[in-house]
Amino acid sequence: MHVVVVTTSEVRITICTLAGDRVKANMAGLLRRINLDPDPRRLYLGAYVFLQVPMNPSPIPSQEQMMIRVHPRALSAVYFLTFFLAFGLICALVPGPVRGQDLPFAMEVRVPGTLSYDPAIPRPESVIGHVVGDTHTRSHLVADYYRAVADASDRVVVSRHGATYEGRHLYHAVVTSPANQARLEEIRLANHRLSDAPGAVSDAMIETMPVVVHMGYGVHGNEASTSEAAMLVLYHLAAGSGPAVDDLLDRAVIIMDPNYNPDGRDRFVNWVNANRGRVATRDGQDREHAEPWPGGRTNHYWFDLNRDWLVAQHPSSQGRVGLFHHWRAQVLTDFHEMGSNATYFFQPGIPSRNNPNTPERTFELTAALAEHHAEWLDRHGALYYSRETFDDFFYGKGSTFPDVNGAIGILFEQASSRALDRMTNDGVLTYPYTIRNQFATSMSTLAGSLALRTELLAHQRDFYASAPEAARRNPVKAYVLDLGGTRTRTQALLQMLLRHRIRVYELARTVQADRTLPAGRTAGSGERTYRAGEAVIIPMDQPQTRLIKASMEQVTTFTDSLFYDVSAWTLPLAMGVPSGELRSYSDDLAGAEITEAAFDGGELIGGHGSYAYLMEWDRYFAPRALYRILDAGLRPRLARQPFSATVGGPGGSGGPGETGGSGGAATTERTFDRGTIIIPVAQRDAASTVTAAQVRALIDRVVAEDHVIVHGTNTGLTPSGGDLGGPTSPVLVKPEIALLSGPGTRAYEVGETWHLLNERFGIPVSLVDADGFSDLDLDRYTTLVMVTGSYDLDTEDVNRLMEWVRDGGVLIAWKNAARWLIGQELIDEGLRSARPDTVAIPYELVSSTRGAQRIGGAIFAAAFDTSHPLAFGYGEQAPLFRNHEIFFEPSATPGATVARYTSSPLLAGYISPKRQEELADSAALIARRQGAGAVVLFADNPNFRAFWYGTNGLFLNAVFFGGAF
Numbered sequence: 001m002h003v004v005v006v007t008t009s010e011v012r013i014t015i016c017t018l019a020g021d022r023v024k025a026n027m028a029g030l031l032r033r034i035n036l037d038p039d040p041r042r043l044y045l046g047a048y049v050f051l052q053v054p055m056n057p058s059p060i061p062s063q064e065q066m067m068i069r070v071h072p073r074a075l076s077a078v079y080f081l082t083f084f085l086a087f088g089l090i091c092a093l094v095p096g097p098v099r100g101q102d103l104p105f106a107m108e109v110r111v112p113g114t115l116s117y118d119p120a121i122p123r124p125e126s127v128i129g130h131v132v133g134d135t136h137t138r139s140h141l142v143a144d145y146y147r148a149v150a151d152a153s154d155r156v157v158v159s160r161h162g163a164t165y166e167g168r169h170l171y172h173a174v175v176t177s178p179a180n181q182a183r184l185e186e187i188r189l190a191n192h193r194l195s196d197a198p199g200a201v202s203d204a205m206i207e208t209m210p211v212v213v214h215m216g217y218g219v220h221g222n223e224a225s226t227s228e229a230a231m232l233v234l235y236h237l238a239a240g241s242g243p244a245v246d247d248l249l250d251r252a253v254i255i256m257d258p259n260y261n262p263d264g265r266d267r268f269v270n271w272v273n274a275n276r277g278r279v280a281t282r283d284g285q286d287r288e289h290a291e292p293w294p295g296g297r298t299n300h301y302w303f304d305l306n307r308d309w310l311v312a313q314h315p316s317s318q319g320r321v322g323l324f325h326h327w328r329a330q331v332l333t334d335f336h337e338m339g340s341n342a343t344y345f346f347q348p349g350i351p352s353r354n355n356p357n358t359p360e361r362t363f364e365l366t367a368a369l370a371e372h373h374a375e376w377l378d379r380h381g382a383l384y385y386s387r388e389t390f391d392d393f394f395y396g397k398g399s400t401f402p403d404v405n406g407a408i409g410i411l412f413e414q415a416s417s418r419a420l421d422r423m424t425n426d427g428v429l430t431y432p433y434t435i436r437n438q439f440a441t442s443m444s445t446l447a448g449s450l451a452l453r454t455e456l457l458a459h460q461r462d463f464y465a466s467a468p469e470a471a472r473r474n475p476v477k478a479y480v481l482d483l484g485g486t487r488t489r490t491q492a493l494l495q496m497l498l499r500h501r502i503r504v505y506e507l508a509r510t511v512q513a514d515r516t517l518p519a520g521r522t523a524g525s526g527e528r529t530y531r532a533g534e535a536v537i538i539p540m541d542q543p544q545t546r547l548i549k550a551s552m553e554q555v556t557t558f559t560d561s562l563f564y565d566v567s568a569w570t571l572p573l574a575m576g577v578p579s580g581e582l583r584s585y586s587d588d589l590a591g592a593e594i595t596e597a598a599f600d601g602g603e604l605i606g607g608h609g610s611y612a613y614l615m616e617w618d619r620y621f622a623p624r625a626l627y628r629i630l631d632a633g634l635r636p637r638l639a640r641q642p643f644s645a646t647v648g649g650p651g652g653s654g655g656p657g658e659t660g661g662s663g664g665a666a667t668t669e670r671t672f673d674r675g676t677i678i679i680p681v682a683q684r685d686a687a688s689t690v691t692a693a694q695v696r697a698l699i700d701r702v703v704a705e706d707h708v709i710v711h712g713t714n715t716g717l718t719p720s721g722g723d724l725g726g727p728t729s730p731v732l733v734k735p736e737i738a739l740l741s742g743p744g745t746r747a748y749e750v751g752e753t754w755h756l757l758n759e760r761f762g763i764p765v766s767l768v769d770a771d772g773f774s775d776l777d778l779d780r781y782t783t784l785v786m787v788t789g790s791y792d793l794d795t796e797d798v799n800r801l802m803e804w805v806r807d808g809g810v811l812i813a814w815k816n817a818a819r820w821l822i823g824q825e826l827i828d829e830g831l832r833s834a835r836p837d838t839v840a841i842p843y844e845l846v847s848s849t850r851g852a853q854r855i856g857g858a859i860f861a862a863a864f865d866t867s868h869p870l871a872f873g874y875g876e877q878a879p880l881f882r883n884h885e886i887f888f889e890p891s892a893t894p895g896a897t898v899a900r901y902t903s904s905p906l907l908a909g910y911i912s913p914k915r916q917e918e919l920a921d922s923a924a925l926i927a928r929r930q931g932a933g934a935v936v937l938f939a940d941n942p943n944f945r946a947f948w949y950g951t952n953g954l955f956l957n958a959v960f961f962g963g964a965f
């Protein structure tokens with residue numbers, strides 16, 4: 001059979017010479033789907049021509065030998081007839097280039113072992129309106145296609161497993177034989193036994209088990225070929241027939257997750273489709289090729305979802321990770337695109353950079369699968385490589401996370417065409433070509449998984465069967481986490497752990513931990529007591545022991561000094577949760593199992609106060625509560641000194657002059673830390689309309705929803721320290737925040753801060769374009785935030801910024817934005833230059849030597865001046881995250897250095913000795929008054945990747961207290 005697709009700007013013509021009934025049936029079905037009634041007489045003629053007017057005129061024929069481009073004007077009847085007759089004759093007489101099968105795709109793809117495609121299964125173009133590869137397919141069409149196939153096929157079930165911030169649903173298909181579909185739950189539960197009860201799964205049982213393969217696509221929205229291939233794969237699996245397809249569906253359950261990041265995909269796809277004319281351009285400088293800031297790679301808040309598998313802070317990640325654990329596949333794919341001049345990459349990747357918590361067998365199986373990818377790409381003649389770049393170290397990535405869950409994660413990277421055609425250093429790269437390669441490696445993954453089925457199943461079983469031995473070898477037998485002062489953050493950490501099937505228990509008896517990580521109010525390291533009922537325990541002897549170790553350990557030595565991403569993510573350090581390692585464990589330490597960790601623990605102590613409420617500041621959501629209070633029109637005050645107060649007692653009422661309502665029991669005297677928020681019941685502001693009843697309702701709400709601890713008091717007179725209306729407690733002002741964003745700023749960091757303020761804390765923020773700074777009305781804002789970026793303000797704008805600060809504005813900046821402010825002499829502080837290497841090194845080693853001097857992402861200890869308002873809620877030391885090499889000298893101004901790195905700061909991750917020397921004793925946080933305002937310089941981004949809960953408080957201190965020191 002010959003199928004020739006001729007694409008023009010107006011019409012699509014398929015000419016087919018026919019052989020056999022199956023082909024005729026296919027053709028007839030095809031024609032019916034485009035509302036052409038096939039004429040059987042013409043089918044018997046041996047050739048058939050039809051015209052299809054595409055729903056979405058797609059102007060760009062793909063480059064391919066079999067394609068013939070026809071200008072619309074040439075479609076005169078005469079030309080057409082001549083063309084048809086001549087081509088029909090050629091088709092009839094000469095065996096032309098053969099497509100292995102009739103995939104709905106404008107490029108030859110050879111799939112051995114497939115005889116035909118079932119015409120009852122809709123082809124992509126019948127649902128999405130264009131042939132795959134002709135244009136970029138929007139997310140909802142990918143989903144529509146998946147549902148349409150599920151409706152038509154007894155091999156496919158489509159379900160929803162989540163939604164994005166922008167409300168797009170996440171769908172996946174479960175594809176297997178109808179017989180397997182009929183006992184799908186049984187298969188799934190049997191598959192779970194590999195991890196839950198590995199000792200009960202014999203080799204003989206494995207012989208009969210299907211392999212579960214989880215095919216994931218498109219985590220980066222602007223790597224668009226991925227989801228296109230996912231439609232072709234589904235079509236192939238649902239419609240294909242022949243020994244290879246039958247065998248695959250009999251012995252595999254395939255989870256097709258076609259679009260991990262639909263928000264990002266649509267941001268990208270809408271751009272390329274909207275900026276392409278009738279004639280596509282190959283020019284990388286053309287708009288179609290140059291999506292604007294922030295690009296479609298990331299999710300709604302501009303997070304890289306391929307760093308979020310472990311901590312799963314975003315709804316789509318929670319859906320994705322939930323689906324992963326629901327099935328516990330043996331193989332998970334992660335399809336990507338890379339630079340246009342590259343070729344194709346598939347793992348194993350760089351062997352010396354594998355995470356040591358991943359067993360060696362994982363890499364052997366990854367390499368065995370790689371042989372299949374090579375075979376398929378060899379078949380199509382695509383250039384590729386498999387070892388020279390990318391690593392398997394950080395478990396936040398989709399290709400590495402499965403490795404610590406008894407599965408094999410595989411990273412695929414196709415050179416990106418960005419648009420439809422792209423001129424590269426190796427000629428023109430087309431979108432269909434990139435899709436073809438993604439399809440080919442999808443097929444190779446399936447073929448390889450089938451060939452290695454018993455090995456993969458046995459690997460998962462053995463991975464979990466060896467968990468007790470891995471736990472025995474680990475000197476740490478359990479971790480304990482404090483659930484007292486850091487309750488909310490600890491609960492957020494528990495939510496992460498529970499999502500990954502990690503078993504956590506209430507601590508049943510009080511213990512001393514051998515080592516304590518510096519966090520929260522805990523000063524330094526050393527022994528710490530964890531009290532029964534106020535702590536949780538995580539025993540290491542459990543199936544996910546490797547994942548626990550990988551999440552909790554503090555590693556500072558590595559076999560390789562280069563990292564594709566961060567080198568440390570120790571969760572208790574990131575979350576600011578005091579945690580300890582136990583070197584011995586007995587079952588009586590574990591109380592009731594904790595199966596969910598919803599935020600709770602808000603308390604109103606002493607009942608409703610008639611005079612004021614005192615809110616403690618160390619709960620994570622205290623800033624959310626404070627914002628609600630400010631937003632309601634109250635004027636709370638910040639206690640800058642410790643004091644004691646009389647809490648509760650009779651006489652508590654709705655407010656001064658009101659009667660009724662009892663404050664409750666006897667009064668108690670309590671001490672309060674710096675940072676306590678004083679909320680008066682009566683408003684001094686004559687213009688205020690806030691009533692005592694409204695204050696009371698507000699307090700009830702923040703206690704219930706923000707999980708804060710508030711004390712009610714009936715008097716402003718305190719037994720010690722300042723009285724509640726005293727001069728050391730300045731009035732706080734509601735922040736009006738602008739965040740410089742847009743081209744020139746780092747979208748990740750803008751997004752992290754935007755997400756933190758909006759999603760976590762319910763605080764509005766204006767994202768204003770940095771390159772429109774000169775038109776900005778700064779007077780609308782109390783607070784301006786500058787993240788990493790290349791800022792380009794002229795002298796006039798810099799002066800305007802300085803004036804705004806002197807008039808009372810709070811300017812918060814970090815990393816190179818802080819350096820920029822120093823360079824602009826907006827603030828007189830000093831940089832510590834990172835000295836380049838002077839060692840003579842051979843050419844070959846230049847890049848690795850330079851790479852080893854990078855701080856890719858590691859965790860360091862900083863010491864705090866706890867008397868400074870910007871450190872309120874923190875103890876003497878806290879861990880900070882750093883991923884760059886700008887070092888700040890401590891300020892010469894007394895009291896301005898709020899935090900500095902310790903003299904030996906490394907807590908976890910990699911840093912070269914030379915860089916650690918530069919980091920030691922450098923400034924981590926500088927806060928300076930400038931006129932009526934302030935400049936706050938963070939050395940590092942306090943809002944990294946949404947899981948650094950531990951440092952969010954520093955940023956929020958700057959937001960709320962930046963005018964109060």
Ligand SMILES: [Zn+2]
Nearest residue numbers: 220223336337
């Ligand atoms: Zn990618």
